Amino acid sequence: xxxxxxxxxxxxxxxxxxRCCASLQVSTLAADEAEVLARRFAALGDPVRLRLxxxxxxxGDGAVCACDxxxxxxxxxxxxxxxxxxxxxxxxxxxxxxGTNIWYAAVPAALEVLRGALSPVE
Amino acid sequence: xxxxxxxxxxxxxxxxxxRCCASLQVSTLAADEAEVLARRFAALGDPVRLRLxxxxxxxGDGAVCACDxxxxxxxxxxxxxxxxxxxxxxxxxxxxxxGTNIWYAAVPAALEVLRGALSPVE
DNA sequence: CTCCTCTATTGACATCCATCGATATTGGGT
DNA sequence: ACCCAATATCGATGGATGTCAATAGAGGAG
Numbered sequence: 324x325x326x327x328x329x330x331x332x333x334x335x336x337x338x339x340x341x342r343c344c345a346s347l348q349v350s351t352l353a354a355d356e357a358e359v360l361a362r363r364f365a366a367l368g369d370p371v372r373l374r375l376x377x378x379x380x381x382x383g384d385g386a387v388c389a390c391d392x393x394x395x396x397x398x399x400x401x402x403x404x405x406x407x408x409x410x411x412x413x414x415x416x417x418x419x420x421x422g423t424n425i426w427y428a429a430v431p432a433a434l435e436v437l438r439g440a441l442s443p444v445e
Numbered sequence: 446x447x448x449x450x451x452x453x454x455x456x457x458x459x460x461x462x463x464r465c466c467a468s469l470q471v472s473t474l475a476a477d478e479a480e481v482l483a484r485r486f487a488a489l490g491d492p493v494r495l496r497l498x499x500x501x502x503x504x505g506d507g508a509v510c511a512c513d514x515x516x517x518x519x520x521x522x523x524x525x526x527x528x529x530x531x532x533x534x535x536x537x538x539x540x541x542x543x544g545t546n547i548w549y550a551a552v553p554a555a556l557e558v559l560r561g562a563l564s565p566v567e
Numbered sequence: 568c569t570c571c572t573c574t575a576t577t578g579a580c581a582t583c584c585a586t587c588g589a590t591a592t593t594g595g596g597t
Numbered sequence: 598a599c600c601c602a603a604t605a606t607c608g609a610t611g612g613a614t615g616t617c618a619a620t621a622g623a624g625g626a627g
Contacts, residue, residue: 348556351517352499357492364495368487369585370479377474390603397476402586404605423594423603431565434470438563441556491615512573524616526575545573545624 338417340432346442360440366413367437371396372406376415380429389418389425460539462554468564482562485555488535493518494528498537502551511540511547 344356352360367373374396379387393403407427410416415433419426439445466478474482489495496518501509515525529549532538536555541548561567 347495347499348502348551348553350499351503352496354492354496354519357495357499361490361492361495364486365490368483368490370476370483371585373469373479373483373486374474374476377469377472377479380470381473388603395473398585399587400604401588401606405585408605420593420604425604429470431470434563434565438560441560441563443553443556493615510573520615521617522574523576523618527615530575542574542623547574 336417336419337428337430337432338414340414340430340436342436342439344440346445347440348443349445360437363413363415363433363437366409366415369406369409371398371402372410375403375406376410376429379416379427380431380434382428386419386426386428389427392427458539458541459550459552459554460536462536462552462558464558464561466562468567469562470565471567482559485535485537485559488531488537489559491528491531493520493524494532497525497528497549498532498551501538501549502553502556504550508541508548508550511549514549 343359344352347360367376375392378392378395389404389407392407393400396403398406407416407418411418413433415430417428417430419428465481466474489498497514500514500517511526511529514529515522518525520528529538529540533540537552539550539552541550
């Protein structure tokens with residue numbers, strides 16, 4: 324919650340997202356490709372992170388203040404910060420500082436890459 | 446490897462797969478939905494399991510003998526069995542006994558459910 | 568009935584991970 | 598300069614997880 328100033332709900336700059344691997348269902352995954360993909364899927368393998376990502380992805384403004392992410396998931400501030408870090412390192416989320424606050428946004432292209440890995444074609 | 450008898454490469458019966466959750470990007474995930482989804486994504490969060498799944502999904506015959514899954518991933522037989530169990534419990538894989546051997550197959554509908562959870566629409 | 572093969576399970580171990588409280592850091596306001 | 602709010606980081610801890618060797622169980626072959 325907090326008394327954040329919903330100043331400009333601008334979407335943080337979206338990073339470039341590289342595809343990394345072909346689809347699981349098209350060609351057999353090499354060991355190093357599997358390593359990269361697994362790391363990304365593992366980032367989705369926690370209910371708290373999934374909820375955080377869902378909140379970000381469904382935010383109409385495209386970005387949400389970190390201060391508004393703690394209460395909805397019911398975990399401590401440090402725990403939420405930890406999960407946001409993992410999501411960020413997996414490339415699923417971007418952050419941008421605005422004054423005291425830090426705004427987070429989902430990276431749709433990263434989700435698209437994971438969808439591609441599960442796709443039956445291409 | 447082993448001296449398996451490639452008898453009938455029939456695809457094991459595919460189980461019913463329920464969708465469980467709406468897309469991440471459409472409505473905010475409830476805690477219990479996130480729990481279910483996270484368990485499935487976590488099953489993809491290991492490189493050995495991704496490779497096993499990939500081998501199964503790209504198998505022309507639709508099913509692969511467990512005996513042929515050990516060598517390709519370079520882990521012990523018990524470790525491979527462990528990972529196959531996790532994939533099976535996550536509903537991503539089915540198994541069927543044929544004599545001494547057990548044949549595994551991917552469950553495309555389960556991957557489709559996960560794709561749906563990452564989808565920007567619906 | 569008795570081997571032998573294939574698969575699953577058990578037990579042990581080391582590592583990773585989620586979580587929290589406490590502390591550091593950063594930036595704004597007065 | 599000082600204080601306060603917002604985030605990140607640190608340290609500790611309990612629990613989950615990946616891995617293996619060893620063992621158990623299930624089925625065919627003889």
